[in-house]
Amino acid sequence: MVVELGGADWVLSFVQGAAAALNHELGAAPSLGPISETQEPLTSAGVSVLLSLTGELRGVVIYDMDEKTALTIAGTLAGTRLQEFDELAESAVAELGNVMTGRAGVEVERIGHPFSLSLPSVVRGQGSHLMVPETARRVVPVETPAGKMRILLALEQT
Amino acid sequence: MPRVLVVDDSAFARARLATMLRAQGYEVDEAETGDLALVKYQLCFPDLTLIDVTMPGIDGFATTRAVLLVDPGAVVIMMSAQYNQALIDEAQRVGARGFLNKAWSTAALRGAIHDILRDHSSVAGK
Numbered sequence: 001m002v003v004e005l006g007g008a009d010w011v012l013s014f015v016q017g018a019a020a021a022l023n024h025e026l027g028a029a030p031s032l033g034p035i036s037e038t039q040e041p042l043t044s045a046g047v048s049v050l051l052s053l054t055g056e057l058r059g060v061v062i063y064d065m066d067e068k069t070a071l072t073i074a075g076t077l078a079g080t081r082l083q084e085f086d087e088l089a090e091s092a093v094a095e096l097g098n099v100m101t102g103r104a105g106v107e108v109e110r111i112g113h114p115f116s117l118s119l120p121s122v123v124r125g126q127g128s129h130l131m132v133p134e135t136a137r138r139v140v141p142v143e144t145p146a147g148k149m150r151i152l153l154a155l156e157q158t
Numbered sequence: 159m160p161r162v163l164v165v166d167d168s169a170f171a172r173a174r175l176a177t178m179l180r181a182q183g184y185e186v187d188e189a190e191t192g193d194l195a196l197v198k199y200q201l202c203f204p205d206l207t208l209i210d211v212t213m214p215g216i217d218g219f220a221t222t223r224a225v226l227l228v229d230p231g232a233v234v235i236m237m238s239a240q241y242n243q244a245l246i247d248e249a250q251r252v253g254a255r256g257f258l259n260k261a262w263s264t265a266a267l268r269g270a271i272h273d274i275l276r277d278h279s280s281v282a283g284k
Contacts, residue, residue, distance in 0.1 A: 021261055077170070091170035095239075098168070099261045102239030109242055117240060119167070119212055 017107030033141035049097030055115035069147030192216030
């Protein structure tokens with residue numbers, strides 16, 4: 001379901017900032033799908049990077065992908081082909097989430113919604129239930145050269 | 159060549175920076191926490207210390223203050239995936255000589271580090 005953004009101008013700025021970081025880190029522009037809103041419980045595709053936000057925007061952002069995509073992304077960032085999703089690979093995708101959210105923060109602050117972010121944490125396990133605040137949950141499918149991911153925004157403007 | 163201490167809880171971020179710096183000929187030491195950074199600092203007294211802002215335990219600001227207590231002449235650059243004026247101001251307030259955005263390109267990071275090592279007198283902006 002594609003929804004109207006309802007005046008939440010920060011959503012598009014956030015997604016565009018995150019995509020710009022992804023472009024920079026992976027060396028190719030990602031393709032963004034439509035922003036939709038869901039009330040369904042969120043489950044992991046295999047590897048999920050979670051960050052908490054506080055400030056003018058508050059809640060959780062999640063970058064969710066399957067393990068193959070996460071491994072390919074980690075290998076791209078590390079500049080080598082990785083055989084297994086080990087601690088270094090986990091650290092790489094966590095750092096990618098950190099940088100994507102940091103870049104999103106630059107764009108969102110530009111329109112007046114500054115926020116601070118937590119350390120990233122990584123949840124592994126396909127089908128794992130992702131606990132998020134009871135706010136509007138926006139989902140953005142993203143196609144990258146390394147595979148598909150979703151940006152999940154459970155954020156509210158304070 | 160100058161010696162650089164990289165302080166970041168992210169193993170990947172440390173590895174990426176260390177690889178880039180070693181390729182430039184720098185000697186590099188690494189620390190994953192603020193506590194460990196203080197120990198390593200006093201073992202190697204680096205020419206430059208790069209400290210991530212957001213770390214578990216002692217954060218980057220407190221680590222910077224502690225390093226400067228140990229060595230008031232320390233050259234510290236803070237770095238973060240976030241880049242806003244409040245963070246830059248706080249970094250400057252605690253005594254950092256510069257602030258790097260971790261999302262910058264390798265070339266931009268390399269250039270900023272080179273410039274700050276060459277001239278310790280100003281806080282870098284993008």
